[in-house]
Amino acid sequence: MRINPETVERIKQTADIVEVVGDFVSLKKKGANYSACCPFHNEKTPSFNVNPSRQIYKCFGCGAAGDSIKFVMDVDGIGYGEALRYLANKYNIEIEEEELTDEEAVRQNERESLYIILNFAKNFYQQQLHESEEGQAIGLSYFRERGFTNEIRKKFELGYSLDTWDSFSKEALEKGYSSQILEKAGLLIHKEGSQTAGYDRFRGRVIFPIHNVAGKVIAFGARILKSEKGGGQNQKANQPKYLNSPETDVYHKSEVLYGIFQAKNAIRQQEHCYLVEGYTDVISLHQAGIENVVASSGTSLTVEQIRLIGRFTPNITILYDGDIAGIKAALRGLDLVLEEGLNVNVVLFPDGDDPDSYVRKVGAEAFKAHLKKASKDFITFKTEILLQDAGNDPFRLAAVIGEVVQSIVKIPDAIKRQVFFHRTSEMMKVDEQMLITEGNKLLRKLHTQKPQERGTRQTAASEASNDLDAMLSGFRQDSHDMPPDLFAPESEEPETPQRSKLYYQEEAFIRLLVTYGTRELEPTITVCQYVLGQIEGIDFNDTILHHLLTLFRENFSRGYVLPTDYFKNHHESEIRNMTIDWLTVKYELSELWKDKHEIIVPTETDVLDKTSFSYILRLKKAFVEEKMKRCLQEAVHAKSEEEQTKIMSEFMFYKGVSMAAAKELGSVIG
Structure with missing residues (x-):
């Protein structure tokens, strides 16, 4: 089934980016926006930005960007339809669906099928716990003995699997689920050599559903409660106390x-x-x-x-x-x-x-x-445990020092490392400088290893090396004395493409249109109308920027100004990501300028008329300077003095335009 467009639009309008992202990471208010450590890559300093007014997120570290739906898709590794269903459930939006074609039904995401069957299994096990005689006598009694109330059982959705070979799979097959999806979900085990007959993985056990961060059931843990009595057929005696779901497409236990x-x-x-x-x-x-x-x-x-x-x-x-x-x-x-x-x-x-x-x-x-x-910090706890074991044996004490130092150098924060070196020296009654020196030895040994031996991921220990050397020398050397790429993986990073001055002016001009095109500079005159009227005859060199300019021109000729949301939700990811980059501000002005110092700094929107005018001038200046370069190149290869004079006359015209624009902008002319 496909979610119809009206429902999709309701979900988009209702879902709040701060609430959605806040379900997965801890957000901190930062001016008008929110920040956090990015959930898509490992970082210590927050570079993940959430903009509630634009309803978008952007990571300045890894480049991840999008809206609420894109965030749910990426953070949980699910498809578009499933992300919509998650948000609809979160905001209690009733989903209206349309029939899929046969071809679309075949392509339906298998991950969604796994979530559906796992949720069915969870409901089945809950039902067996409360409604079956065996579930009440064994499973419910066990939970009550442990003091688990009805509310806590509901909160964790606890259940019970009947002690039969196929009670669950038989029920699932009758409901129309395939044996293949049951097996892929880790719920059914096929008998060796058979593709039809099989048996339930969980039998005669209390069930603990395992949820992902979004609250979807992705696996089960199960505990056995009874063993067979008498005879030689004691099959339960050799079974593990706890049994977990196997790894699947939606469950990775690590x-x-x-x-x-x-x-x-x-x-x-x-x-x-x-x-x-x-x-x-x-x-x-x-x-x-x-x-x-x-x-x-x-x-x-x-x-x-x-x-x-x-x-x-x-x-x-x-x-x-x-x-x-x-x-x-x-x-x-x-x-x-x-x-x-x-x-x-x-x-x-x-x-x-x-x-x-x-x-x-x-x-x-x-x-x-x-x-x-x-409660004790880990370094203190580890030191105490190892010291108790070492006693007064000097060799074992030396080994303890080595182990504790190995842990301390893993701490990325230099101040914390210094605190722990000091505390450890007092606990072990050894010289603090000796511990720091030992830490440097370990780090130097790590850095002399080949990249294959130490892995390509830069460790916190390697990040710590320069700080430790600085501590050892009393911070005598400036950190810039250390080559910046000393500890970087030995691999070449792709070069940043060289951009011309004209490209940056084209980009700035399109950013203005995308961000503020619908704003009115004065009654009935929008930014789009004003700036497009000032650059007639100018086309852009960059393919994407030229395409966006053409879109604005074609739609404006029909009396329509494209809104920001059109580009923010564009079907082409390159345009969508570029738009989010333009809408996301990395740094914000402190409110102290206004509240404490009574200095009001105007924003871009406050001076949008001046901003629009300057962007037009900068674009024209860059445009004619490209023309000037072309003229100089043509003059060198001119075949006659007359042709050269004509070219230089054109050059001087462009130069006059450039100087006039520079004067208006307040640029310094050499």
């Missing part, structure tokens, strides 16, 4: 955090995220009123998961149970968190307790008090 959809608003509001290991840890803490919590679902923490948290907050606290052996194994992996620029704290629970069991044991208030009391 990029997903359990509970991120339910937690993202709380993380953003409190500017802090708690990271736990299991599903029940997340649910129990939510029920205790601690909603800014997510789980890695038993997998080692990945860079993608860390960056997902970083979209919403730079502050993360990892909650560990009392298993010291497990903690030691996880310590090295946490260097990734430091490397991504996040502030990492660690909380340890008494031996034998995890977040789920501890909060149920002591209650919500005591649990929150423990979080405050037991």
Whole structure:
């Protein structure tokens, strides 16, 4: 089914870019706009800009740009139709659809089919939990024993899979879903050598749906609750306690955090995220009123998961149970968190307790008090753990120093590194300068490796090298003494195409038309009417800019001025992206000029008449200067003195026009 144009337009008019982007990243007010770290590439300093008045976003780092629909498509990796459905659901817009042709139905996005069947499965498992006798006796009893209320079960959409071979797949097939899509979604397993017969992946288990940031179900986690009794047919005894969906086109476990959809608003509001290991840890803490919590679902923490948290907050606290052996194994992996620029704290629970069991044991208030009391920064925590293990053995103590320094140099912020070097030197009773020197050795070793060995991605440690050298030398050298490309990957970047002066004036002129063409300079006279009337006989050299100028001229000849939205939503991505570039202002004037200093700086719209006039003059000046260059070239190759005189006469005419324009603009003439 295709969403009809009227519904699409309603969605576009209703969707607010700040609300939509705010569901995925933490936005900060910056003047009239909002900024954030870009969700499409890794960065430490925000370069992602959201413009509420224009309803667009633009990243000055990677170039990503668009409107609400484009943002949802890119951030969630989904198609246009699915992005529209997501926004329609968010704003409670009833979707009116049209029938697809047979050819369009065949081309329907397979990802959308996966989301549909996964949502069907979620509803089926919920129904079995509450309505089947087995679900109530086993699944519902388990959740109630853990203290999960009806509200929290609904919030996380918990369910139960019947202990039968094919109850779910049989129901899905009867509803018209194909066995191929069931298998691609990880819900059906075909018997070896058979393409028709198969069995359910999840059987006799409580179900934990896994959602993406947008709230769509993308996978399931399932916990077994009972085992077969008696006989030699004990099939359950060898089954894993937890079973997850396999990797699919919509589910990549290294990029997903359990509970991120339910937690993202709380993380953003409190500017802090708690990271736990299991599903029940997340649910129990939510029920205790601690909603800014997510789980890695038993997998080692990945860079993608860390960056997902970083979209919403730079502050993360990892909650560990009392298993010291497990903690030691996880310590090295946490260097990734430091490397991504996040502030990492660690909380340890008494031996034998995890977040789920501890909060149920002591209650919500005591649990929150423990979080405050037991929280330690990661470097301090790691140092204490390793020192306890090393005892007084000097060789093991030396190894501890090396491990801690390896973690410190991963921190991209120079001031934070200096603080941790100082604190570590006090804890380990070693010279601070020695720790810094050791850090430099590690970095130099890294930089002498071949690019293939260290990878093409520039690490935070390599970014830190110049700062460490500066600390070591007491900041005696200017940072410009260091070659700027010393740590860059050994690959040539594409050269920026050389643009002529005329191109920039053509671009500025078209930007004026696209941005302000419909504005009135005075009653009944628009910017478009005024500027087009002043450049008759002038055509543009650049292909795209010439095309845009032609569009304005053709439509104006029919009495119509093309609005900004026409170009902002243009079907050609190059024109659409160019328009968003023009509409997005990278820097904004501080309001202090007006509020504190009482200095009013006029904006471009305040002096639009003068701006339009100057753009016309600059364009004409650049245009005639190109003519002057052509004249000089032709004069050199003139075949007679008479021809040369004629060419130079034309040159002097153009020069007179150029000087007149320069005088009007206030340019300095040599």
